[in-house]
Amino acid sequence: MDKFAKMALLADFYGPLLTEKQRNVWDLHYQQDLSLSEIAEVEEISRQAVHDLLKRTERILLEYEEKLGLVDRFLLEREKLQAIQSLMESFKESDFASTEGKEICSLARQRIAELLESVNL
Amino acid sequence: MDKFAKMALLADFYGPLLTEKQRNVWDLHYQQDLSLSEIAEVEEISRQAVHDLLKRTERILLEYEEKLGLVDRFLLEREKLQAIQSLMESFKESDFASTEGKEICSLARQRIAELLESVNL
Numbered sequence: 283m284d285k286f287a288k289m290a291l292l293a294d295f296y297g298p299l300l301t302e303k304q305r306n307v308w309d310l311h312y313q314q315d316l317s318l319s320e321i322a323e324v325e326e327i328s329r330q331a332v333h334d335l336l337k338r339t340e341r342i343l344l345e346y347e348e349k350l351g352l353v354d355r356f357l358l359e360r361e362k363l364q365a366i367q368s369l370m371e372s373f374k375e376s377d378f379a380s381t382e383g384k385e386i387c388s389l390a391r392q393r394i395a396e397l398l399e400s401v402n403l
Numbered sequence: 404m405d406k407f408a409k410m411a412l413l414a415d416f417y418g419p420l421l422t423e424k425q426r427n428v429w430d431l432h433y434q435q436d437l438s439l440s441e442i443a444e445v446e447e448i449s450r451q452a453v454h455d456l457l458k459r460t461e462r463i464l465l466e467y468e469e470k471l472g473l474v475d476r477f478l479l480e481r482e483k484l485q486a487i488q489s490l491m492e493s494f495k496e497s498d499f500a501s502t503e504g505k506e507i508c509s510l511a512r513q514r515i516a517e518l519l520e521s522v523n524l
Binding site: 295296359362 | 417420473483490494495497500501504511518
Protein backbone atom coordinates (compact mmCIF):
# COMPACT_ATOMS: atom_id res chain seq x y z
CA MET A 283 0.00 0.00 0.00
CA ASP A 284 1.48 3.36 -0.98
CA LYS A 285 1.90 6.21 1.49
CA PHE A 286 -1.09 8.19 0.20
CA ALA A 287 -3.45 5.22 0.53
CA LYS A 288 -2.18 4.46 4.04
CA MET A 289 -2.48 8.10 5.10
CA ALA A 290 -6.00 8.31 3.66
CA LEU A 291 -6.98 5.20 5.61
CA LEU A 292 -5.52 6.60 8.84
CA ALA A 293 -7.54 9.77 8.37
CA ASP A 294 -10.68 7.75 7.62
CA PHE A 295 -10.38 6.06 10.99
CA TYR A 296 -8.97 8.76 13.23
CA GLY A 297 -9.83 11.95 11.34
CA PRO A 298 -12.67 12.90 13.71
CA LEU A 299 -10.06 13.20 16.48
CA LEU A 300 -8.16 15.92 14.60
CA THR A 301 -8.86 19.64 14.82
CA GLU A 302 -10.77 21.20 11.95
CA LYS A 303 -7.64 22.92 10.63
CA GLN A 304 -5.58 19.72 10.76
CA ARG A 305 -8.32 17.77 9.00
CA ASN A 306 -8.77 20.46 6.40
CA VAL A 307 -5.11 20.72 5.39
CA TRP A 308 -4.77 16.95 5.51
CA ASP A 309 -7.71 16.61 3.17
CA LEU A 310 -6.39 19.17 0.68
CA HIS A 311 -3.10 17.29 0.48
CA TYR A 312 -4.02 13.62 0.76
CA GLN A 313 -7.51 13.58 -0.74
CA GLN A 314 -7.53 16.47 -3.16
CA ASP A 315 -3.88 16.08 -4.03
CA LEU A 316 -2.91 19.75 -3.71
CA SER A 317 0.78 20.62 -3.42
CA LEU A 318 2.14 22.29 -0.29
CA SER A 319 2.46 25.60 -2.15
CA GLU A 320 -1.13 25.40 -3.37
CA ILE A 321 -2.38 24.69 0.16
CA ALA A 322 -0.27 27.58 1.47
CA GLU A 323 -2.07 29.88 -0.94
CA VAL A 324 -5.55 28.58 -0.09
CA GLU A 325 -4.95 28.69 3.65
CA GLU A 326 -2.97 31.94 3.56
CA ILE A 327 -0.11 30.51 5.59
CA SER A 328 3.52 29.81 4.63
CA ARG A 329 4.56 26.68 2.78
CA GLN A 330 6.67 25.78 5.81
CA ALA A 331 3.64 26.09 8.09
CA VAL A 332 1.71 23.70 5.82
CA HIS A 333 4.62 21.28 5.92
CA ASP A 334 4.81 21.42 9.73
CA LEU A 335 1.05 21.03 10.09
CA LEU A 336 1.04 17.95 7.85
CA LYS A 337 3.98 16.40 9.71
CA ARG A 338 2.34 17.03 13.07
CA THR A 339 -0.97 15.59 11.88
CA GLU A 340 0.82 12.53 10.52
CA ARG A 341 2.48 12.02 13.91
CA ILE A 342 -0.88 12.30 15.68
CA LEU A 343 -2.54 9.80 13.34
CA LEU A 344 0.36 7.37 13.62
CA GLU A 345 0.25 7.64 17.42
CA TYR A 346 -3.44 6.73 17.42
CA GLU A 347 -2.71 3.79 15.14
CA GLU A 348 0.16 2.69 17.34
CA LYS A 349 -2.14 2.67 20.36
CA LEU A 350 -5.32 1.30 18.78
CA GLY A 351 -4.09 -0.55 15.67
CA LEU A 352 -7.52 -0.31 14.04
CA VAL A 353 -6.28 0.29 10.50
CA ASP A 354 -4.06 -2.79 10.66
CA ARG A 355 -6.90 -4.81 12.10
CA PHE A 356 -9.24 -3.57 9.40
CA LEU A 357 -6.78 -4.43 6.61
CA LEU A 358 -6.22 -7.91 8.01
CA GLU A 359 -9.96 -8.59 8.27
CA ARG A 360 -10.52 -7.35 4.74
CA GLU A 361 -7.76 -9.63 3.50
CA LYS A 362 -9.36 -12.63 5.19
CA LEU A 363 -12.75 -11.71 3.79
CA GLN A 364 -11.29 -11.41 0.30
CA ALA A 365 -9.80 -14.89 0.68
CA ILE A 366 -13.27 -16.22 1.56
CA GLN A 367 -14.67 -14.41 -1.46
CA SER A 368 -12.09 -16.05 -3.74
CA LEU A 369 -12.94 -19.41 -2.24
CA MET A 370 -16.64 -18.87 -2.91
CA GLU A 371 -15.83 -17.84 -6.48
CA SER A 372 -14.11 -21.17 -7.02
CA PHE A 373 -17.43 -23.05 -6.90
CA LYS A 374 -18.30 -24.28 -10.37
CA GLU A 375 -21.84 -24.64 -11.71
CA SER A 376 -21.24 -28.40 -11.94
CA ASP A 377 -20.42 -28.64 -8.21
CA PHE A 378 -24.10 -28.33 -7.37
CA ALA A 379 -26.76 -31.03 -7.49
CA SER A 380 -29.70 -28.81 -6.58
CA THR A 381 -31.20 -25.45 -7.42
CA GLU A 382 -31.23 -24.68 -3.69
CA GLY A 383 -27.47 -25.22 -3.52
CA LYS A 384 -26.88 -22.85 -6.42
CA GLU A 385 -29.13 -20.26 -4.83
CA ILE A 386 -27.40 -20.44 -1.46
CA CYS A 387 -24.05 -20.04 -3.20
CA SER A 388 -25.23 -17.08 -5.21
CA LEU A 389 -26.73 -15.38 -2.15
CA ALA A 390 -23.62 -16.02 -0.04
CA ARG A 391 -21.41 -14.52 -2.75
CA GLN A 392 -23.66 -11.48 -2.89
CA ARG A 393 -23.62 -11.01 0.90
CA ILE A 394 -19.83 -11.31 1.02
CA ALA A 395 -19.51 -8.78 -1.79
CA GLU A 396 -21.81 -6.40 0.09
CA LEU A 397 -19.84 -6.81 3.28
CA LEU A 398 -16.59 -6.13 1.43
CA GLU A 399 -18.11 -3.09 -0.18
CA SER A 400 -19.24 -1.72 3.18
CA VAL A 401 -15.73 -2.12 4.63
CA ASN A 402 -14.15 -0.54 1.55
CA LEU A 403 -13.81 3.02 2.65
CA MET B 404 -26.38 -6.02 24.62
CA ASP B 405 -26.23 -5.31 28.36
CA LYS B 406 -24.36 -2.36 29.80
CA PHE B 407 -21.39 -4.41 31.04
CA ALA B 408 -20.84 -6.02 27.64
CA LYS B 409 -21.09 -2.68 25.87
CA MET B 410 -18.70 -1.02 28.34
CA ALA B 411 -16.23 -3.90 27.99
CA LEU B 412 -16.33 -3.53 24.20
CA LEU B 413 -15.76 0.22 24.43
CA ALA B 414 -12.72 -0.37 26.63
CA ASP B 415 -11.44 -3.03 24.23
CA PHE B 416 -11.41 -0.50 21.42
CA TYR B 417 -10.48 2.72 23.14
CA GLY B 418 -8.83 1.51 26.37
CA PRO B 419 -5.30 2.35 25.17
CA LEU B 420 -6.35 6.01 25.06
CA LEU B 421 -7.17 6.06 28.79
CA THR B 422 -4.71 6.84 31.56
CA GLU B 423 -3.33 3.90 33.50
CA LYS B 424 -5.43 4.77 36.55
CA GLN B 425 -8.63 5.08 34.50
CA ARG B 426 -7.96 1.79 32.76
CA ASN B 427 -7.10 0.06 36.00
CA VAL B 428 -10.26 1.10 37.89
CA TRP B 429 -12.35 0.40 34.78
CA ASP B 430 -10.92 -3.06 34.58
CA LEU B 431 -11.52 -3.84 38.25
CA HIS B 432 -15.19 -2.87 37.87
CA TYR B 433 -16.16 -4.02 34.38
CA GLN B 434 -13.84 -6.98 33.85
CA GLN B 435 -13.20 -8.28 37.35
CA ASP B 436 -16.60 -7.32 38.60
CA LEU B 437 -15.48 -5.65 41.84
CA SER B 438 -17.93 -3.37 43.64
CA LEU B 439 -17.19 0.33 44.10
CA SER B 440 -16.43 -0.24 47.79
CA GLU B 441 -14.03 -3.07 46.98
CA ILE B 442 -12.21 -0.91 44.41
CA ALA B 443 -12.06 1.95 46.93
CA GLU B 444 -10.27 -0.36 49.34
CA VAL B 445 -7.83 -1.69 46.73
CA GLU B 446 -7.02 1.75 45.34
CA GLU B 447 -7.05 3.47 48.74
CA ILE B 448 -9.43 6.19 47.59
CA SER B 449 -13.00 7.00 48.65
CA ARG B 450 -16.00 5.19 47.21
CA GLN B 451 -17.14 8.52 45.81
CA ALA B 452 -13.79 9.00 44.04
CA VAL B 453 -14.15 5.56 42.44
CA HIS B 454 -17.67 6.45 41.32
CA ASP B 455 -16.51 9.76 39.81
CA LEU B 456 -13.55 8.13 38.09
CA LEU B 457 -15.78 5.47 36.51
CA LYS B 458 -18.31 8.08 35.37
CA ARG B 459 -15.59 10.25 33.86
CA THR B 460 -14.00 7.26 32.10
CA GLU B 461 -17.39 6.23 30.74
CA ARG B 462 -17.88 9.74 29.35
CA ILE B 463 -14.45 9.64 27.69
CA LEU B 464 -15.11 6.25 26.10
CA LEU B 465 -18.56 7.30 24.90
CA GLU B 466 -17.09 10.47 23.42
CA TYR B 467 -14.57 8.44 21.44
CA GLU B 468 -17.34 6.16 20.23
CA GLU B 469 -19.48 9.14 19.28
CA LYS B 470 -16.62 10.52 17.19
CA LEU B 471 -15.25 7.30 15.68
CA GLY B 472 -18.18 4.85 15.90
CA LEU B 473 -15.84 1.86 15.72
CA VAL B 474 -17.72 -0.34 18.18
CA ASP B 475 -20.97 0.15 16.27
CA ARG B 476 -19.22 -0.55 13.00
CA PHE B 477 -17.61 -3.65 14.45
CA LEU B 478 -20.94 -4.96 15.77
CA LEU B 479 -22.63 -4.36 12.43
CA GLU B 480 -19.89 -6.17 10.51
CA ARG B 481 -19.99 -9.08 12.90
CA GLU B 482 -23.75 -9.33 12.46
CA LYS B 483 -23.40 -9.43 8.67
CA LEU B 484 -20.68 -12.03 8.92
CA GLN B 485 -22.87 -14.16 11.19
CA ALA B 486 -25.66 -13.94 8.60
CA ILE B 487 -23.23 -15.24 5.95
CA GLN B 488 -22.22 -18.01 8.32
CA SER B 489 -25.86 -19.04 8.79
CA LEU B 490 -26.33 -19.02 5.04
CA MET B 491 -23.32 -21.29 4.55
CA GLU B 492 -24.66 -23.62 7.23
CA SER B 493 -27.86 -24.00 5.23
CA PHE B 494 -26.07 -26.00 2.50
CA LYS B 495 -27.12 -29.62 2.70
CA GLU B 496 -24.91 -32.59 1.81
CA SER B 497 -27.29 -33.35 -1.06
CA ASP B 498 -26.82 -29.90 -2.59
CA PHE B 499 -23.45 -30.95 -3.92
CA ALA B 500 -22.65 -32.98 -7.03
CA SER B 501 -18.89 -33.14 -6.54
CA THR B 502 -16.31 -33.76 -3.85
CA GLU B 503 -14.67 -30.47 -4.84
CA GLY B 504 -17.90 -28.60 -4.12
CA LYS B 505 -18.18 -30.17 -0.68
CA GLU B 506 -14.57 -29.33 0.05
CA ILE B 507 -14.94 -25.71 -0.99
CA CYS B 508 -18.00 -25.41 1.22
CA SER B 509 -16.27 -26.97 4.18
CA LEU B 510 -13.22 -24.73 3.78
CA ALA B 511 -15.33 -21.59 3.37
CA ARG B 512 -17.27 -22.44 6.54
CA GLN B 513 -14.01 -22.93 8.38
CA ARG B 514 -12.55 -19.62 7.15
CA ILE B 515 -15.71 -17.73 8.10
CA ALA B 516 -15.66 -19.32 11.56
CA GLU B 517 -12.00 -18.32 11.97
CA LEU B 518 -12.73 -14.77 10.90
CA LEU B 519 -15.62 -14.54 13.34
CA GLU B 520 -13.43 -15.92 16.09
CA SER B 521 -10.74 -13.34 15.40
CA VAL B 522 -13.25 -10.48 15.59
CA ASN B 523 -14.77 -11.86 18.78
CA LEU B 524 -12.92 -9.91 21.42
